[in-house]
Amino acid sequence: MILFQLKRLLRNKFHTIWMIVALIFAMTLPVVLAIGLYYKASGLLMEQSFFSIISSKDWRPLSGHFGLYPFIISSLWVTVLALVIAGPICLFSAIHLTQYAKSYVLKVMHPVIDILAGIPSVIFGVWGVIIIVPFVSQHIAPLFGKQSSGYTIMSGGIVLAIMIIPFILNILIEVFKSIPEELTEVTLSLGATRWMVVKHILMRKAYPGIVSAFGLGLSRAFGETIAVLMVVGNVTRIPHGALQPGYPLPALIANNYGEMLSIPRYDSALMLAAFVLLIIVIIFNFISRMVIHRMIKVM
Amino acid sequence: MSGKPKIIIKDLNLHFGKQHVLRNVTANIPEKQITVILGPSGCGKTTLLKTMNRLTDLYPNVKLDGSIHIGNDDILHTKKDITEIRRHMGLLSQRPYPLPMNIFNNVAYGLRISGRKSKKYLKPRVKHYLEMANLWEEVKDRLHDSASSLSIGQQQRLCLARGLSVDPDIILADEPTSALDPLSSEVIENKFVELKSQYTIVMVTHSLQQARRIADYVIFMYLGEIIEQGPAKEFFNTPKQDLTKKYIKGLFN
Numbered sequence: 001m002i003l004f005q006l007k008r009l010l011r012n013k014f015h016t017i018w019m020i021v022a023l024i025f026a027m028t029l030p031v032v033l034a035i036g037l038y039y040k041a042s043g044l045l046m047e048q049s050f051f052s053i054i055s056s057k058d059w060r061p062l063s064g065h066f067g068l069y070p071f072i073i074s075s076l077w078v079t080v081l082a083l084v085i086a087g088p089i090c091l092f093s094a095i096h097l098t099q100y101a102k103s104y105v106l107k108v109m110h111p112v113i114d115i116l117a118g119i120p121s122v123i124f125g126v127w128g129v130i131i132i133v134p135f136v137s138q139h140i141a142p143l144f145g146k147q148s149s150g151y152t153i154m155s156g157g158i159v160l161a162i163m164i165i166p167f168i169l170n171i172l173i174e175v176f177k178s179i180p181e182e183l184t185e186v187t188l189s190l191g192a193t194r195w196m197v198v199k200h201i202l203m204r205k206a207y208p209g210i211v212s213a214f215g216l217g218l219s220r221a222f223g224e225t226i227a228v229l230m231v232v233g234n235v236t237r238i239p240h241g242a243l244q245p246g247y248p249l250p251a252l253i254a255n256n257y258g259e260m261l262s263i264p265r266y267d268s269a270l271m272l273a274a275f276v277l278l279i280i281v282i283i284f285n286f287i288s289r290m291v292i293h294r295m296i297k298v299m
Numbered sequence: 300m301s302g303k304p305k306i307i308i309k310d311l312n313l314h315f316g317k318q319h320v321l322r323n324v325t326a327n328i329p330e331k332q333i334t335v336i337l338g339p340s341g342c343g344k345t346t347l348l349k350t351m352n353r354l355t356d357l358y359p360n361v362k363l364d365g366s367i368h369i370g371n372d373d374i375l376h377t378k379k380d381i382t383e384i385r386r387h388m389g390l391l392s393q394r395p396y397p398l399p400m401n402i403f404n405n406v407a408y409g410l411r412i413s414g415r416k417s418k419k420y421l422k423p424r425v426k427h428y429l430e431m432a433n434l435w436e437e438v439k440d441r442l443h444d445s446a447s448s449l450s451i452g453q454q455q456r457l458c459l460a461r462g463l464s465v466d467p468d469i470i471l472a473d474e475p476t477s478a479l480d481p482l483s484s485e486v487i488e489n490k491f492v493e494l495k496s497q498y499t500i501v502m503v504t505h506s507l508q509q510a511r512r513i514a515d516y517v518i519f520m521y522l523g524e525i526i527e528q529g530p531a532k533e534f535f536n537t538p539k540q541d542l543t544k545k546y547i548k549g550l551f552n
Binding site: 102103180181182183184185186187188189190191192193196200201204205 | 349352354357359382383385386388389390392393394396398399400408409412413458461462464465471
């Protein structure tokens, strides 16, 4: 009997311990990653300051100039454009699916969204090259009176938007489903129309969820590499509009790592690019968390 | 039948898909009294309440037959705008669901969406309805706090104030005290008794004691059918059906 109790106690202890270990592992991972990248980049950082590198437009690796500014700006352009396209689409789809559509539509949509989320990004890239790039070149650019090869920020944004739609949409559907139906009922009873319920009550109630969905989509879009790389042009220049080519950070790293490492400090520069990428994603997360926190307080 | 009927329900049948939830429900709900719909859980009392302002429209696969007359309208078949009809009925749900805004706006919302937006008009109205719900004294200094910062009992009174704000004729209450502590429940019950001089109140409950305390008219339901209905005194003192007798004695199940 005592043996049995002891065994139970030990088992309980054991499980508690490994849960703590797993937790510590998960929590320290990003920190370790950041430290590792910073360490690898330190070679370059000893010669130039962090801020001079990220604010410099000068990218001439052969003469030791590694300005990351054009890449950071390209990344922001593509990402923000993707969110601007995907955000409203996801929001309205989620509202329609959860508030207006018959329940079987949602049942059909779920696997469709999952399939969309599971498609390898290189396929989106190929599809972008075949469909989106010519479309941008032949239809969208002339619309603004411009000539373009189609390999532009715009193409990257569109492809990326389609890639993040399933992620954002999935979260938004859950967000809207989690709002109790009674809230809709009481608001209707006050003489509100369906649209008023959506606009005044559900959107407000869902606001933290919407922000976090967009924040997650943003982080995901920011790091997406291969599909963007295939359509965005990869020209080292600060883009001044969506119809110009760009060269986002992940594309820079993927294109050059392992290729150009004979050039001194090049690997350091790429590690720094990766470090910057990580930092920006963390900032996105942090900001969306702040917004959520503040919003929850107000409600 | 005591009093003039306000809501006349006739041969109402409701199906959720294949499930027959309400069976041939016929009842006259008297004006300016408290009508209590009584019965064990799952007997269709909440569904009956929700058909009265057509919240059943929200559910998929619902089939409704029969008629519900309020005034001159058969609300199930009317061509009138349903939001207009709903505006004449305040709803108090099982648990309080404050709107995601501050206390003041919770009460002002119903007025705002019906076009009365000026602060000058709203301020005294909000105060009036909060007073009616016995909440004004507790919240007058924190009107701009979030409604979810109130206790559950206060939230339910806030919901009552919100329901009254659109000036309904009818109050529909779905077990409004089931989530509340006894003290808050008493406040709501007393309020109902006070309000019945102005409003027709329909309340769903599964609490016999509550029904005994405040009901003027009782509808007893079981498995989607009305077993017995009548003025509260008759219902509790001289029940006619065996099922009712058993239920009142607490011998159910």
